[in-house]
Amino acid sequence: MASQFQTDDKACRSLEPLLSGYTDNLLSAREVWEVEKHLALCADCSRLAQEMQATVRMLHSAERYDTADGFMAKLHARLDMAEPEPARGAALRSAVQDWLGSLRTSLRSWHAPALTIGLAAAALILFVRITPPAVSVVPPGPSVERAVDLSRQVAFTASNPFDDPVAAKAEVDSSVGTANDGHSDPSGVPTTF
């Protein structure tokens, strides 16, 4: 298998994105092997790798800054004036409770009777409008009953080896008419099997 990294510009460009991961030891064993094989042959990439490592070491050792004295006192003064927000669920619960409370209060006030009458009237109108019309259940029609009977007759006739079931079925179909489901032609022979 050909090596992924050769000592040409293309190989160098392929290696460059791996230098960051190589510096952090985050490459797979194979990638490390490929990178180190290339670095051993390419002085430019070797220098880049060393510079990348030195840059990262600098960042890791960079000076750290901290808050000034009095930070906590100042923060506590601001926190004293603030009130934590309730959690989302609690906020919704609280809003619903507030709304119900205000509704209760308004119902207790002087216009409660008028509201009650209004609500009752609205409920009555809705009841009248929404009540569904009586639905009549239609019993199976005579044509359906007849079709069932004739099917039984066909089955009986078919069980008799001396009768012609096809002729019998044609006779039944022509007499039922309404039982024809479109699979039979006028001669009564099924067009589909």
Added chain:
Amino acid sequence: MFAMGNIMHADTVLVQRAQANDRAAFNEIVLRYKSKVYNYIFRMVHSALDAEDLTQETFLRAYLSIRSFQSRASLNTWLFRIATNLCIDYSRKNKKVQAMTTSLSIEGDDENDEVQRDIPDVAFDPQRLLLNKELGTLLNKALSELPEKLRTVVLLYDIEGLPYDEISAVVGCPLGTVKSRLFNARTSLREKLAPYLNSPG
């Protein structure tokens, strides 16, 4: 790993107590994270005064919405996300002022020029030289010149030590974007600091 587990557990307990209006628990959270948050914000905004204000604002916002915090996320990630959003807002508001300051400091800051001349070009160990304040100044300058998106990632990864997945949650980008931004940031820093990084052989 065990220590990290303990820290996480303690964070969860502190958050639960803070959510139940325990100010002492919230105080403990602030004491634990204020240095990290301040250090990050300071390097994002380059102003001690503004960094102090934004750090205060970060913890104030955390306090106000602590009850909405869900413990499946890391407290560290949550605080850095608040801080990052504040830094972005700050940057938008101060973009013009900041651009003017940067151009002035690059073109006419004699002190910076002197710092660059003073850096020795002989062999050196960067870690040892970091004790030298001047090299620290160079690093800060290189960091401040990075685009904000690259700076955020390199600060969170290389300075604050957040893993890729936490950075991805803080900045709201896929993992691959975080990795490529980190690579670009490091490459840019390496190019700027290269004259001072070359070792002999």
